[in-house]
Amino acid sequence: DQQVKQNSPSLSVQEGRISILNCDYTNSMFDYFLWYKKYPAEGPTFLISISSIKDKNEDGRFTVFLNKSAKHLSLHIVPSQPGDSAVYFCAASEIGTASKLTFGTGTRLQVTL
Amino acid sequence: DAGVTQSPTHLIKTRGQQVTLRCSPKSGHDTVSWYQQALGQGPQFIFQYYEEEERQRGNFPDRFSGHQFPNYSSELNVNALLLGDSALYLCASSIPPQGERGYTFGSGTRLTVV
Numbered sequence: 001d002q003q004v005k006q007n008s009p010s011l012s013v014q015e016g017r018i019s020i021l022n023c024d025y026t027n028s029m030f031d032y033f034l035w036y037k038k039y040p041a042e043g044p045t046f047l048i049s050i051s052s053i054k055d056k057n058e059d060g061r062f063t064v065f066l067n068k069s070a071k072h073l074s075l076h077i078v079p080s081q082p083g084d085s086a087v088y089f090c091a092a093s094e095i096g097t098a099s100k101l102t103f104g105t106g107t108r109l110q111v112t113l
Numbered sequence: 114d115a116g117v118t119q120s121p122t123h124l125i126k127t128r129g130q131q132v133t134l135r136c137s138p139k140s141g142h143d144t145v146s147w148y149q150q151a152l153g154q155g156p157q158f159i160f161q162y163y164e165e166e167e168r169q170r171g172n173f174p175d176r177f178s179g180h181q182f183p184n185y186s187s188e189l190n191v192n193a194l195l196l197g198d199s200a201l202y203l204c205a206s207s208i209p210p211q212g213e214r215g216y217t218f219g220s221g222t223r224l225t226v227v
Contacts, residue, residue: 004155036218043117043203043218044156089155099146099207099216100169103155 003027004092006104013111019077021107023090026071030092034101035064035075038087047088048075080111115140117206117219125225126194132224134189138206139217144168145187147179148203150221156203162187163209191224199226 005024013019021035031052036044050057050064050073057064063076077084090104118137126132138145144163148156158171162181176192185206191198201221 006155041220043205043220045218046216091155099144099161100158100171101148101156101216102158103148105153105155 001026002105003030004090004102004104006088006090006107008107009105010108010110013080013109015082015111015113016079019075019080019084019109019111021075021077021088021090021109023073023075023104024071025073025092027092027094027102028071029094030102031095032093033064033066033073034091034093035062036089036091036103037084038089038106044089077109080109082111082113085109085111117142117204117217119202119204119219119222121222122220123223123225125227128194128196128226130194131190131192132194134191134202134204134222134224136187136189136204136206136219138185138187138204142206142208142217143185144207144209145181145185146205146207146216147187147189148205149173150201150203151197152200159189194226196226199224 034049035047037047038044048062066073087106087108089106091101120135146161147159150156160170161168165181178190181187203221204219205216
């Protein structure tokens with residue numbers, strides 16, 4: 001049972017344009033959501049997060065939007081840069097289960113020149 | 114400042130064997146979590162250790178066990194290896210109350226079972 005889903009395995013975007021990565025979840029007990037970026041041969045690195053009490057969080061070029069009624073979140077990267085090319089994982093944690101993350105299957109983003 | 118260190122980086126084992134993977138957390142971190150990432154999948158939570166005790170466990174069989182030492186380093190042991198145990202094993206360290214918000218992941222150990 002995949003509780004966190006990333007339905008797009010890959011995405012290609014031109015440099016300077018907006019990248020939008022999507023994530024859906026099914027567990028209503030999730031109260032905190034995170035995005036991680038992963039380069040080959042490295043561990044995931046934390047990118048940005050959002051609490052369920054908010055609907056938007058920004059950090060520089062990265063913005064995460066949360067739509068609780070639709071159980072959907074998205075990561076916007078503006079403008080996209082070649083160094084953003086990586087696999088992006090959406091993850092969620094549940095109320096009362098501190099530090100246990102449930103990950104999606106990832107979306108491979110390629111930013112082209 | 115050294116991040117999370119995992120060893121070995123790669124290893125190959127035969128079905129039925131046992132394996133031990135090691136993790137040294139980031140300096141100042143006292144909580145260690147282990148994840149399994151199969152090919153094409155996202156990381157799956159195995160268990161978490163804090164104060165030398167298993168605090169949370171994911172949906173993994175008892176063949177998967179662990180240990181945390183007084184210096185906060187940790188081991189993951191897998192007995193009676195199956196082909197399906199082939200995966201990248203990730204260790205993440207953190208410090209309460211940051212929890213998942215303060216996770217630092219290692220680069221992982223790639224286990225291949227033949």
